[in-house]
Amino acid sequence: MWSRLDPYATYYISASKLQLIIQALDPPLGIFGMSRHGRSSIQQIIMSVDIPNHDGSIHFLETLHALAGRIAGTELPEDEVGRCSLTPA
Secondary structure (H helix, E strand, C coil): HHHHHHHCCEEEEECCCCCCHHHHCCCCCCCCCCCCCCCCHHCCCHHHHCCCECCEEEEEEHHHHHHHHHHHHCCHHHHHHHHCCCCCC
């Protein structure tokens, strides 16, 4: 799904597309195939993660770490945050 939204492999997509990513991901990262879950479930996931917003864009690795950390109950270590915080191309 990310590759469809980022066809030039910049590792960035518009932050407004995060709901599409969560909708397309299988549980536990997303809600794909969970018919009883909808917009409110997507909003709960978005509100429960801390994905840095880079002037309206989000980075693939930061998004992956945030969604995975939500499941594992941990946050991305500070040294990893620095490595992931890249400037959009």
